Amino acid sequence: MPRRPSLISPESGPVRLRFDIAYDGTDFHGWAAQSGLRTVAGVLDEALSTVFRLPVRLFAAGRTDTGVHATGQVAHTDIAAEALGHAYPRGGDRGAEEFAALVRRLSRFLPEDVRVRQIIRAPSGFDARFSALRRHYVYRLSLAPYGADPQQSRFVTPWPRALDIDAMTIPEDVRVRQIIRAPSGFDARFSALRRHYVYRLSLAPHGADPQQSRFVTPWPRALDIDAMTTASRSLLGLHDFAAFCRHRPGATTIRELQRLDWVRDGDLVTAHVTADAFCWSMVRSLVGALLAVGENRREPAWCTTQLTATARASDVVAAPARGLTLLAVDYPPDDELAARSAVTRDMRSRD
16 A cells, blocks of 8 residues: 655654745844744744644754845754654545445434544554544634624634734744755755855835835945946955954854856846855845945955955945845755765864
8 A cells, every 4th residue: 555755764763854944034033043032943943843842943054144035045953753753554445335334324323413424444553542643623713793603603612802813823924845854964054065145136216116125125326237246256266254244253254255246137136146155244245345336435456355354344334134035055966965064064163
């Protein structure tokens, strides 16, 4: 008999899961969980802990800042195998005809408020109580001032006081797009080869259109895109980006910037930024410095001189968070994940 797809195999022990996540960062205080603040990790950790009935903590490929969005965030966590449950055989319609007559006969002897809907031959090992993976309930309320309709009154609780439904539901600004069993050696952060970001600006005099306003930074002043492109090329490669990073104790600021270019489509200007990894506030600081070049407040060569700095430059101003989105994270083939993770961890520990 075919089995349903399962996230796990019958073995015991923790199972590593990969999560692909999208979110609108406008109303979040960044990715990392912080006491008393609404964060992406905080919301997801709480929801997953409720689902799995044990504490869950996600580890992300990139800890985005306050107000930064993502369409391709990747995270992982380890879950005990018994918390996930196992695949189980389909009952299907096997034995339905065999017991159909018994169901009809039994129904004649039962009161109208209880019914046996089906009887089938149970598969080997089945136990109605102990084989169950989960139970599903619904709770129904009527907000009508007169209560529930007569046809529903035995199954619906009258609740004439107002309720804030939005506060009671899962927030719409974060979604887990996919959960899969992670291949051996996978680590959302340390196995990553590179991260891809985009930064979007609108040069329209009226700012960003309403449908884009949460994800596009309005910039009504003119920009010299050619000058910004020239300055961007000088920043590519392996450098110490200390001038463009906020200080984090024990963290390196050496990164390999692999892509930094600009595309204009009408009033929309998009920066594509790719690196092996990014330090704190690096993308927004790079964009902010290049906007100064685009406004002719700085020469293109000024960006290159910042690469000799050993600390954050006071005259580098980070661009607003709303225009930044984590687009995707690249990983090596499955058989290279563990080696990539080991190399990255070793590099970070020596910095």
